[in-house]
Amino acid sequence: MNSLLPTAIVGSLPKPAWLAEPEQLWSPWRLEAAALVEGKHDALAIAADEQRRAGLDIIADGEQTRQHFVTTFIEHLRGVDFEHRETVRIRDRYDASVPTVVGAVSRERPVFVEDARTLRAQTNQPIKWALPGPMTMIDTLADKHYGSREELAREFAKILNQEAKELEAAGVDIIQFDEPAFNVFFDDVRDWGVEVLELAAEGLRAETVVHICYGYGIKANTDWKATLGPEWRQYEESFPLLQRSSIDTVSLERHNSRVPVELIELLRGKRVMVGAVDVATHEIETPEEVAATLRDVLRFVDSDKLIPSTNCGMAPLPRTVARKKMAALASGAAIVRAELTGTSASLDSTAGPHA
Structure with a gap:
């Protein structure tokens, strides 16, 4: 693995067509x-092999065993009724039919x-x-039991x-x-959101990551982005709080976004x-475009603390597009x-069975 600028995807990869309908969420x-x-x-x-072949350094599950990054986890919990659903506003952006909390979770x-x-x-x-974060979990449910988002x-x-903790014991190195x-409910983030996130990560020896983005490349999200104006400054609310938190790593959206790059200095x-890498387009970034994004960012983050990644998950993309985007990221x-090291560029994609 490259110790300098280790590469990784954020979350999902497209599933094989024999497992689930391609290019769809849920x-x-x-x-x-x-x-x-x-x-x-x-x-x-297959997902692990595709990441390795692309030259990525950190291997993720690509969310191949779950239909959705939030609801699949919730399905395994007591106190949540998936039969009695309600329509709620997800992140103040779009309506969705969601399960209901009917008792102690x-x-x-x-899982x-x-x-x-x-x-x-x-x-x-x-x-x-x-894993889904606590605040995003409560935003994907109707609560008929607690009556308090924070509780x-x-x-x-x-x-x-x-x-x-059980994932860590199973050999997971990084828990995200x-x-x-966090890009929507700024008062909650400030009042209790970061504290509750730290509670989820408490006592872990594994590296901890919080991923905050502007969402999958689906229409509801791209329409929302179009309303945000020439500068997206949502990170200005959470980054100072996270910089002081016990969370090790912050994952953010950058390429093709309107996030002012200098906000990264807050971390x-x-x-x-x-x-x-932009997950909201089928266009494949060139290695030089990826490099340009990273050079821009390096003005505001030390090189030994930078992990090049994707903006978000790639589940809605064709598999060929996702493969090529991962390869562009690595290159x-x-x-x-x-x-940075004064050496020639090369890819280290060697990997084998875990000892």
């Missing part, structure tokens, strides 16, 4: 029962630990696993901490919490995952790495 599974379990783990192995058994063990067996490179978020944070809600001292990082 796509129904095309397999059932034991065949579905086997198919998910086959897809995990709890986790009866691990992703067996999947993580499967991924761990695929590679000796560092592996990263993403429900705290309960979810305790559950997430249990899961994260996805919190797109000085933290590790930063910077999105250098662009290699260009800048060579500039």
